[in-house]
Amino acid sequence: MKHLLLSSLLLTGLVSAQKSQDSVQFKAIAEHILVHGESYNDLKELTKGIGHRLSGSSAYEKAVVWGEKKLRQAGADKVYLQPVMVPVWVRGKESLKIRTNGGHWEEIKMLSLGNSEGTQGKDLKAELIMVSSEKEFQMLPADKVRGKFVFFNFPWGHHHVEPFKAYGEAGKYRRSAASWAAAKGGVGVVIRSLSSAFDDEPHTGSLRYEEELKKVPAVAIGNESADRLARLLEKQKLEVLLNSEATNKGEQLSYNVIGEITGHKDSKVIVAAGHLDSWDVGEGAHDDGSGVVQSIEVLRTFKELGIKNNHTIRVILYANEENGVRGGYAYLDAVKKSKEPHLFAIESDSGGFTPRGIAMDMEEEKIRQITSWEDLFRPYGIHDFQRRHSGVDIGPLKSLGIPLSGLFPDPQRYFDIHHTHEDTLEKVNRRELLLGASAMTQLIYMIDKYW
Amino acid sequence: MKHLLLSSLLLTGLVSAQKSQDSVQFKAIAEHILVHGESYNDLKELTKGIGHRLSGSSAYEKAVVWGEKKLRQAGADKVYLQPVMVPVWVRGKESLKIRTNGGHWEEIKMLSLGNSEGTQGKDLKAELIMVSSEKEFQMLPADKVRGKFVFFNFPWGHHHVEPFKAYGEAGKYRRSAASWAAAKGGVGVVIRSLSSAFDDEPHTGSLRYEEELKKVPAVAIGNESADRLARLLEKQKLEVLLNSEATNKGEQLSYNVIGEITGHKDSKVIVAAGHLDSWDVGEGAHDDGSGVVQSIEVLRTFKELGIKNNHTIRVILYANEENGVRGGYAYLDAVKKSKEPHLFAIESDSGGFTPRGIAMDMEEEKIRQITSWEDLFRPYGIHDFQRRHSGVDIGPLKSLGIPLSGLFPDPQRYFDIHHTHEDTLEKVNRRELLLGASAMTQLIYMIDKYW
Numbered sequence: 001m002k003h004l005l006l007s008s009l010l011l012t013g014l015v016s017a018q019k020s021q022d023s024v025q026f027k028a029i030a031e032h033i034l035v036h037g038e039s040y041n042d043l044k045e046l047t048k049g050i051g052h053r054l055s056g057s058s059a060y061e062k063a064v065v066w067g068e069k070k071l072r073q074a075g076a077d078k079v080y081l082q083p084v085m086v087p088v089w090v091r092g093k094e095s096l097k098i099r100t101n102g103g104h105w106e107e108i109k110m111l112s113l114g115n116s117e118g119t120q121g122k123d124l125k126a127e128l129i130m131v132s133s134e135k136e137f138q139m140l141p142a143d144k145v146r147g148k149f150v151f152f153n154f155p156w157g158h159h160h161v162e163p164f165k166a167y168g169e170a171g172k173y174r175r176s177a178a179s180w181a182a183a184k185g186g187v188g189v190v191i192r193s194l195s196s197a198f199d200d201e202p203h204t205g206s207l208r209y210e211e212e213l214k215k216v217p218a219v220a221i222g223n224e225s226a227d228r229l230a231r232l233l234e235k236q237k238l239e240v241l242l243n244s245e246a247t248n249k250g251e252q253l254s255y256n257v258i259g260e261i262t263g264h265k266d267s268k269v270i271v272a273a274g275h276l277d278s279w280d281v282g283e284g285a286h287d288d289g290s291g292v293v294q295s296i297e298v299l300r301t302f303k304e305l306g307i308k309n310n311h312t313i314r315v316i317l318y319a320n321e322e323n324g325v326r327g328g329y330a331y332l333d334a335v336k337k338s339k340e341p342h343l344f345a346i347e348s349d350s351g352g353f354t355p356r357g358i359a360m361d362m363e364e365e366k367i368r369q370i371t372s373w374e375d376l377f378r379p380y381g382i383h384d385f386q387r388r389h390s391g392v393d394i395g396p397l398k399s400l401g402i403p404l405s406g407l408f409p410d411p412q413r414y415f416d417i418h419h420t421h422e423d424t425l426e427k428v429n430r431r432e433l434l435l436g437a438s439a440m441t442q443l444i445y446m447i448d449k450y451w
Numbered sequence: 452m453k454h455l456l457l458s459s460l461l462l463t464g465l466v467s468a469q470k471s472q473d474s475v476q477f478k479a480i481a482e483h484i485l486v487h488g489e490s491y492n493d494l495k496e497l498t499k500g501i502g503h504r505l506s507g508s509s510a511y512e513k514a515v516v517w518g519e520k521k522l523r524q525a526g527a528d529k530v531y532l533q534p535v536m537v538p539v540w541v542r543g544k545e546s547l548k549i550r551t552n553g554g555h556w557e558e559i560k561m562l563s564l565g566n567s568e569g570t571q572g573k574d575l576k577a578e579l580i581m582v583s584s585e586k587e588f589q590m591l592p593a594d595k596v597r598g599k600f601v602f603f604n605f606p607w608g609h610h611h612v613e614p615f616k617a618y619g620e621a622g623k624y625r626r627s628a629a630s631w632a633a634a635k636g637g638v639g640v641v642i643r644s645l646s647s648a649f650d651d652e653p654h655t656g657s658l659r660y661e662e663e664l665k666k667v668p669a670v671a672i673g674n675e676s677a678d679r680l681a682r683l684l685e686k687q688k689l690e691v692l693l694n695s696e697a698t699n700k701g702e703q704l705s706y707n708v709i710g711e712i713t714g715h716k717d718s719k720v721i722v723a724a725g726h727l728d729s730w731d732v733g734e735g736a737h738d739d740g741s742g743v744v745q746s747i748e749v750l751r752t753f754k755e756l757g758i759k760n761n762h763t764i765r766v767i768l769y770a771n772e773e774n775g776v777r778g779g780y781a782y783l784d785a786v787k788k789s790k791e792p793h794l795f796a797i798e799s800d801s802g803g804f805t806p807r808g809i810a811m812d813m814e815e816e817k818i819r820q821i822t823s824w825e826d827l828f829r830p831y832g833i834h835d836f837q838r839r840h841s842g843v844d845i846g847p848l849k850s851l852g853i854p855l856s857g858l859f860p861d862p863q864r865y866f867d868i869h870h871t872h873e874d875t876l877e878k879v880n881r882r883e884l885l886l887g888a889s890a891m892t893q894l895i896y897m898i899d900k901y902w
Binding site for chain 2: 380381383413
């Protein structure tokens with residue numbers, strides 16, 4: 001009995017001493033990053049020096065070189081490129097015009113959806129019909145759709161406290177509406193952007209054509225234009241004129257950029273990731289320059305603070321998240337071949353905003369363990385520990401049973417600027433970005449120590 | 452025993468039914484405000500229609516008229532003005548120049564601190580000496596200070612996760628350095644702005660002159676200029692040339708704007724507050740247009756959702772928070788006279804950012820009770836329930852033992868723009884602002900129901 005009591009006291013003392021040691025390390029990490037963190041400067045280089053960087057573009061290749069250099073400078077023991085075949089989609093010139101009753105053509109601000117085929121630079125003119133939902137569209141007989149442009153005017157769910165729910169609801173219109181329309185003989189699609197903003201910015205993003213259906217062009221318009229078209233269409237007919245050079249040009253060789261600090265013998269791999277590609281508008285600052293520079297910061301912080309890692313900490317800057325996820329699958333294939341054991345992967349791809357929580361996609365017991373660290377994270381504003389989607393690039397690793405996680409930052413501003421010309425460095429706050437890097441580093445410190 | 456068990460079961464059932472009812476009401480409040488809330492439009496009127504509005508300015512008087520109108524439109528049963536004598540401080544023209552070794556004068560971006568006396572529009576030229584802390588200054592003999600300008604180069608505490616801690620540390624330099632310098636015969640003061648930004652924006656804010664000491668001019672410069680002056684002063688002497696028309700012009704009659712929905716007979720008063728005045732630069736959008744429009748939103752939401760209030764819900768738009776807190780004291784005096792019992796007061800004056808918590812300044816038992824509502828608040832991102840400072844305007848009510856509270860929004864961006872030209876509508880996000888109004892309304896709903 002005495003023995004048990006003593007052991008129990010010792011254990012309690014040990015746990016409490018460890019907690020206190022971890023809390024000191026958490027503070028050291030946060031303060032180091034807030035004062036000496038390079039994430040914001042790195043993001044400036046990536047956004048202002050290179051700019052947007054769609055897979056298959058020369059800008060993406062510049063970003064690869066930049067990423068290699070940054071990982072070396074951050075102190076990686078090993079930096080290498082992982083070959084990935086990526087699709088090459090090119091926007092080219094594009095314009096969308098409308099007219100009522102044979103009046104004059106008026107230009108509408110627009111962006112072709114990613115992967116969309118255009119009109120080979122020719123004018124495509126058709127009547128525009130409007131539906132507000134998939135259900136409404138599916139109830140239309142094909143002869144009401146044949147030869148028409150279809151305007152999918154699905155409203156953004158402003159009532160959701162979590163904007164990712166609104167994004168989830170509206171996602172299928174961007175991804176699938178082109179093929180729905182094609183199946184009924186429609187010639188093209190206009191969608192209300194997946195946007196929480198009260199402005200006229202169109203938001204691009206990828207669509208997927210169904211095999212064996214015609215690849216009709218699909219474009220997004222901003223909320224103000226969508227409101228206007230809806231008002232006009234209530235009273236009269238509208239014609240649209242689309243001219244777009246958008247086209248898919250096959251594939252080309254590209255790369256994931258990987259840098260790591262090596263663990264001890266028999267160690268496993270911990271992945272910290274973001275995606276290096278972006279859409280071909282704006283600067284890809286929140287999506288996902290932020291995740292890239294935060295992941296590099298994790299590695300740099302381990303080196304600069306001299307934290308001894310047990311496991312290999314591997315930073316992956318993925319290629320082609322936006323229009324193919326080829327980078328994610330290439331890494332999966334590599335792991336399948338190498339059979340390297342993986343302990344954990346975390347991705348930051350929800351913007352460089354103040355971190356609020358940790359998204360977890362793993363077995364319940366591991367979720368409970370990470371959640372039990374909440375007291376350590378609370379002083380840093382991290383309080384939301386939930387089972388959620390982790391990240392698109394690391395997603396394929398789920399098939400290997402690897403515990404997946406995502407940085408969950410404050411989501412309120414993301415869908416104002418996501419996939420637009422407005423996703424620029426100016427929309428990223430230095431402290432918010434750095435605190436996200438700090439949260440990732442703190443979590444990886446814990447995983448490395450206790451798993 | 453059976454009886455007891457039954458009562459206990461009934462009680463548990465009752466508590467759980469109430470929790471569920473409250474959770475439904477929380478959702479209704481949040482969704483109503485996210486979809487129909489007027490805060491952002493109201494803030495646009497206040498910032499773009501009126502602009503900055505220092506106490507004693509004609510813009511402030513316009514804001515009073517606007518506030519009355521808005522409260523009536525929001526559905527207040529009663530709207531009235533509460534007289535307050537406010538100081539009239541006028542900035543006028545101002546410029547700060549430096550030169551090295553009798554070279555040419557070079558202009559530095561600056562703002563006089565609020566309440567500072569200037570140079571009556573005359574040139575005041577003196578050598579500039581630098582100290583990095585109060586301690587370093589107090590160790591200087593008076594003959595090193597006499598006739599000099601003193602540059603208080605106290606660095607911002609970037610390492611703090613909570614920027615309010617850095618603000619707290621640096622506050623005394625803005626408030627008191629002018630009188631410290633005057634006590635040793637200094638002729639003026641330049642301070643490094645209380646700023647978390649990596650830019651050159653000067654941040655104004657109030658100083659307090661000590662009685663019986665000379666009122667020497669005090670100005671703030673941005674971080675970039677402060678860095679530069681520090682570098683220059685390490686190598687050589689610097690002269691400064693200040694010309695400022697800043698001056699205090701006595702007092703004038705102004706007003707707190709008050710609107711309320713009346714409670715039942717024998718009810719008490721619940722206060723929701725912000726301050727209507729701002730500094731005389733920028734637009735006072737976060738500080739504190741946000742608190743103003745959020746407080747009005749509380750009242751509007753009770754009316755629009757038809758929530759029956761037990762107690763009087765009183766919105767107070769305070770005068771003169773920035774350079775005197777006269778509005779806060781005028782309201783205290785009025786309550787002392789009227790002896791109206793007050794149940795609770797909450798202020799929003801930390802910016803219109805995503806709400807994260809509730810600051811509480813009240814007895815432990817009440818803090819525990821509010822904290823026990825955390826489960827209701829968590830789906831709205833509100834997780835930080837702590838004893839903290841509530842708000843400057845409601846602060847005087849503490850002397851009457853009234854439980855005080857403050858909305859605690861995400862603090863990371865606030866001190867980038869606080870008291871600067873950059874505190875504009877563009878820096879406020881619509882959803883973040885509305886969620887703050889929602890949190891205030893939810894809390895007041897609970898207080899009104901259970902206290």
